Amino acid sequence: MWLVGVRDGATIALLYAAAHPDGLAGAAIIAPQLFPEATHSAQLLRVRAAFETTDLRERLARYHDEDDDTADPASLVDWNIEDELHRLRCPLLAIRGFPGDEYSAATHIDALKRHAAGATPLETPARQDADSVSLNRTIVRFINRCTPLSQN
Known part of the structure; x- marks a missing residue:
């Protein structure tokens, strides 16, 4: 199973993936919140x-x-999930979010890269176009690269 989540949904997907390190095919997360x-x-x-x-x-x-x-x-104020991230093992596509989105701070993606070294692969595109078609294509390409054809 693949999880895809935006903002709170991205955070929930990360927590699920950390709690079940061998239970996911992968996750695509957009604008996750790791801390306030x-x-x-x-x-x-x-x-x-x-x-x-x-x-x-x-x-x-x-x-x-x-x-x-x-x-x-x-x-x-003190809520933080960074300590959970070391358990991540599945392929992870982490997208900062759309330009101008107040909830898509780069600090969350930077923290994710520091704490989720076990996520294989971990991809964090440098920028994201502001349209859903490009976003969907990015996610589909990542899933296709990480999932054997026999499972597609």
């Missing part, structure tokens, strides 16, 4: 201030258990 960006951390801390000084906690309470710390958005 500094600007997002600042936003989360602003939300925490609102959480502590307004009725935000009560408004979110119906969606969370009383003891559920995930109701506090700032609990995500």
